[in-house]
Amino acid sequence: xxxxxxxxxxxxxxxxxxxxxRLTEEDVKTAxxxxxxxxxxxxxNFRVVKQFVKAVEERAVGQDVMNGLNPGQMVIKIxxxxxxxxxxxxxxEIAMQPGKAVTVIMMAGLQGAGKTTATAKIAGKLKTKGKxxxxxxxxxxxxxxxxxxxxxxxxxxxxxxSMGTDHRPVExxxxxxxYAKKNGHNVxxxxxxxxxxxxxxxxxxxxxxxxxxxxxxxxxxxxxMTGQDAxxxxxxxxxxxxxxxxxxxxxxxxxxxxxALSIKAVTGKPILYVSMGEKLSDMxxxxxxxxxxxxxxxxxxxxxxxxxxxxxxxxxxxxxxxxGRMKKGKFDFxxxxxxxxxxxxxxxxxxxxxxxxxxxxxxxxLESMVDEKQLKHMEAVVLSMTKQERRNPKLLNPQxxxxxxxxxxxxxxxxxRFIKQFEQAQKMMxxxxxxxxxxxxxxxxxxxxxxxxx
Amino acid sequence: MSEExxxxxxxxxxxxxxxxxNIVRGIDSxxxxxxxxxxxxxxxxxxxxxxxxIGVNATTRIIERLRGQIRERHIKEPSxxxxxxxxxxxxxxxxxxxxYDFEKEQSVILVIGVNGVGKTTSVGKLAGKLKDQGxxxxxxxxxxFRAAAGDQLAEWARRAEVPMVGGNEGADPAxxxxxxxxxxxxxxVDVxxxxxxxxxxxxxxxxEELRKINRIIDREYPGxxxxxxxxxxxxTGQNALVQAREFGEVADLTGIILTKMDGTAKGGIAVxxxxxxxxxxxxxxxxxxxxxxxxxxxxxxxxxxxxI
Ligand SMILES: Nc1nc2c(ncn2[C@@H]2O[C@H](COP(=O)(O)OP(=O)(O)OP(=O)(O)O)[C@@H](O)[C@H]2O)c(=O)[nH]1
Ligand SMILES: [Mg+2]
Numbered sequence: 001x002x003x004x005x006x007x008x009x010x011x012x013x014x015x016x017x018x019x020x021x022r023l024t025e026e027d028v029k030t031a032x033x034x035x036x037x038x039x040x041x042x043x044x045n046f047r048v049v050k051q052f053v054k055a056v057e058e059r060a061v062g063q064d065v066m067n068g069l070n071p072g073q074m075v076i077k078i079x080x081x082x083x084x085x086x087x088x089x090x091x092x093e094i095a096m097q098p099g100k101a102v103t104v105i106m107m108a109g110l111q112g113a114g115k116t117t118a119t120a121k122i123a124g125k126l127k128t129k130g131k132x133x134x135x136x137x138x139x140x141x142x143x144x145x146x147x148x149x150x151x152x153x154x155x156x157x158x159x160x161x162s163m164g165t166d167h168r169p170v171e172x173x174x175x176x177x178x179y180a181k182k183n184g185h186n187v188x189x190x191x192x193x194x195x196x197x198x199x200x201x202x203x204x205x206x207x208x209x210x211x212x213x214x215x216x217x218x219x220x221x222x223x224x225m226t227g228q229d230a231x232x233x234x235x236x237x238x239x240x241x242x243x244x245x246x247x248x249x250x251x252x253x254x255x256x257x258x259x260a261l262s263i264k265a266v267t268g269k270p271i272l273y274v275s276m277g278e279k280l281s282d283m284x285x286x287x288x289x290x291x292x293x294x295x296x297x298x299x300x301x302x303x304x305x306x307x308x309x310x311x312x313x314x315x316x317x318x319x320x321x322x323x324g325r326m327k328k329g330k331f332d333f334x335x336x337x338x339x340x341x342x343x344x345x346x347x348x349x350x351x352x353x354x355x356x357x358x359x360x361x362x363x364x365x366l367e368s369m370v371d372e373k374q375l376k377h378m379e380a381v382v383l384s385m386t387k388q389e390r391r392n393p394k395l396l397n398p399q400x401x402x403x404x405x406x407x408x409x410x411x412x413x414x415x416x417r418f419i420k421q422f423e424q425a426q427k428m429m430x431x432x433x434x435x436x437x438x439x440x441x442x443x444x445x446x447x448x449x450x451x452x453x454x
Numbered sequence: 455m456s457e458e459x460x461x462x463x464x465x466x467x468x469x470x471x472x473x474x475x476n477i478v479r480g481i482d483s484x485x486x487x488x489x490x491x492x493x494x495x496x497x498x499x500x501x502x503x504x505x506x507x508i509g510v511n512a513t514t515r516i517i518e519r520l521r522g523q524i525r526e527r528h529i530k531e532p533s534x535x536x537x538x539x540x541x542x543x544x545x546x547x548x549x550x551x552x553x554y555d556f557e558k559e560q561s562v563i564l565v566i567g568v569n570g571v572g573k574t575t576s577v578g579k580l581a582g583k584l585k586d587q588g589x590x591x592x593x594x595x596x597x598x599f600r601a602a603a604g605d606q607l608a609e610w611a612r613r614a615e616v617p618m619v620g621g622n623e624g625a626d627p628a629x630x631x632x633x634x635x636x637x638x639x640x641x642x643v644d645v646x647x648x649x650x651x652x653x654x655x656x657x658x659x660x661x662e663e664l665r666k667i668n669r670i671i672d673r674e675y676p677g678x679x680x681x682x683x684x685x686x687x688x689x690t691g692q693n694a695l696v697q698a699r700e701f702g703e704v705a706d707l708t709g710i711i712l713t714k715m716d717g718t719a720k721g722g723i724a725v726x727x728x729x730x731x732x733x734x735x736x737x738x739x740x741x742x743x744x745x746x747x748x749x750x751x752x753x754x755x756x757x758x759x760x761x762i
Contacts, residue, residue, distance in 0.1 A: 042692070110689065112569070112571060142742075143609030144602040144603075144605035144608075151601035227689060250569060252657075258691070
């Protein structure tokens with residue numbers, strides 16, 4: 001499908017670009033072009049996409065590229081975070097009236113959105129929380145809508161209130177609330193008829209119900225497969241009737257569900273539930289992270305990002321541990337390799353130095369002090385050691401040193417000098433870490449011209 | 455929410471509010487607002503097409519084709535470009551004269567689609583339409599799954615004044631179809647309309663059930679004119695293309711009923727479906743009464759798409 005190739009495209013665009021520290025404007029623009037396509041394919045409204053992408057661009061340019069990610073992936077990471085923030089909200093439950101008061105919930109939405117099914121599902125959900133719901137059949141227009149609700153109610157073992165199809169919905173709603181108060185229900189859910197957001201009379205009907213019945217929560221049910229028009233629907237319902245939350249239906253399909261982003265963007269109202277099937281138990285909480293992943297359709301990139309994040313967390317742990325090892329003078333050649341690897345991941349020694357406070361502008365200056373070639377030699381030497389030798393430098397007898405020199409392609413003198421410098425540094429670390437007064441610096445760490453602290 | 459995040463959200467909302475009045479905007483403003491055919495111009499065209507749910511891929515194809523034509527014919531005027539674009543889509547969407555041949559023969563119309571798109575309503579409207587033409591119509595209620603589906607269709611049968619078979623909740627839909635086909639043959643019915651349960655195309659067993667139903671009709675009624683109409687909600691986005699593809703896998707589609715075209719959605723996904731799967735729109739639904747079904751007219755469709 002087209003979506004997979006979008007991910008691939010993104011990979012290809014950035015294949016030759018290594019992490020370069022910061023995201024440039026070009027990196028961001030290139031990546032966002034693909035993101036834009038993905039969002040549009042997912043049915044996020046064109047205008048929403050435009051605004052969203054612009055906002056992400058502003059945030060992303062100049063940000064640091066995380067270890068293990070290319071610039072494109074870094075942009076995706078930011079996009080994903082922004083989507084989660086945008087779609088998430090602090091409200092995740094239907095707000096209930098306090099105490100014994102009856103909470104009135106009104107369901108609203110277009111025709112065929114899935115209101116009747118959602119009505120029964122919500123009642124089932126509330127039942128598990130000890131609430132006793134009454135479903136009110138206010139759809140007097142669609143043939144057999146009342147019967148459908150009655151059957152669903154029976155299946156869920158929830159009471160249904162109906163007055164046939166000869167009374168006005170507002171009347172039915174009023175009667176239902178009165179009935180609930182008398183019969184010990186603490187929730188009334190009004191199942192209303194599907195209607196077009198541009199149908200003035202039908203929208204007035206909902207306004208009237210809201211006024212006369214004092215509805216506490218109005219939930220908009222939206223088909224997850226809705227296309228570009230979702231913004232119009234959501235805005236009209238919110239402006240004309242006023243909604244408190246959104247239920248996304250038919251999420252068990254394979255739609256990317258971009259409508260969720262559009263709706264949240266135009267209304268700001270929380271998405272409370274996702275309806276996942278025809279079985280009346282299939283109602284789930286809304287998870288913005290899952291939804292973002294689904295809309296973006298770049299699960300593979302996102303899991304890569306996750307991995308990179310994990311490895312950073314892991315690195316942080318390791319480096320903390322390494323500091324401890326240094327203090328104890330236990331810093332061995334394994335640790336040396338690891339520190340070199342981390343340094344490279346972070347963009348090389350010079351970029352690290354550039355980030356250190358007070359060293360800002362002097363990056364180039366400092367860089368000249370670092371002998372990268374020598375560093376490479378040192379690494380080759382260490383890599384030619386066996387794991388045991390790295391862990392326990394005392395094993396290094398002349399025979400082994402000769403073998404290592406051959407393996408690293410350097411003179412034996414280089415190996416000797418390196419090992420000697422290493423042992424000195426190790427001693428100094430121990431002094432320093434042990435609280436004894438050092439000489440102010442670690443001094444002569446191999447490969448650093450003996451001038452830079454490490 | 456942190457201050458920064460709020461800012462981001464507020465920006466997005468404000469941006470939308472600003473453009474809200476333009477959301478439904480005619481192509482005329484695009485064409486008249488441009489004096490030259492440049493990148494901005496193409497971008498605006500793209501926006502209109504995508505906002506109509508035509509989708510990124512089909513839009514890209516359409517724009518590419520347009521660019522080619524403009525180069526070939528040395529067109530410089532945006533207004534000429536407009537004509538080309540509109541005509542291209544209009545031609546593509548035009549229905550063959552043979553599209554409604556089923557009206558002249560004995561036929562079985564199987565109506566399928568995902569949940570809530572308007573299958574039952576469309577069956578009712580079609581029954582009314584055909585009955586008005588003097589046809590002998592029979593309706594089969596093969597949605598034995600959804601609560602009160604049979605009652606709903608029975609009401610439509612009453613409105614259309616045609617008989618209905620099946621409709622018992624829990625019955626085997628395949629056997630309802632088997633019985634209906636044989637009843638149609640026995641009674642010399644002109645058109646048998648079959649309403650099926652809504653099913654999402656990614657539910658394997660439900661799709662297999664449909665395949666079986668389709669086979670039963672073929673087997674039980676060889677030589678009858680077959681129509682397999684998929685009902686698509688005009689409000690649906692790109693998923694409608696997947697729906698058409700997947701339903702076409704289990705039952706060859708002969709046409710689309712595009713519903714809820716009385717709303718503000720444009721149903722542009724039908725353009726993508728037409729170009730990718732070559733399935734024509736045959737009817738559009740424009741409301742909830744029995745008369746709210748029209749034969750598809752590509753002129754009207756294109757005019758609505760571009761709001762002219
Ligand atoms: N505005 C409008 N509403 C429509 C149209 N067609 C159907 N509806 C409404 O859409 C809702 C669902 O229609 P149904 O005919 O029950 O849909 P269905 O596909 O049979 O639904 P399931 O059998 O539950 O899958 C009903 O409220 C219909 O009145 C249309 O063209 N315009
Ligand atoms: Mg139906």
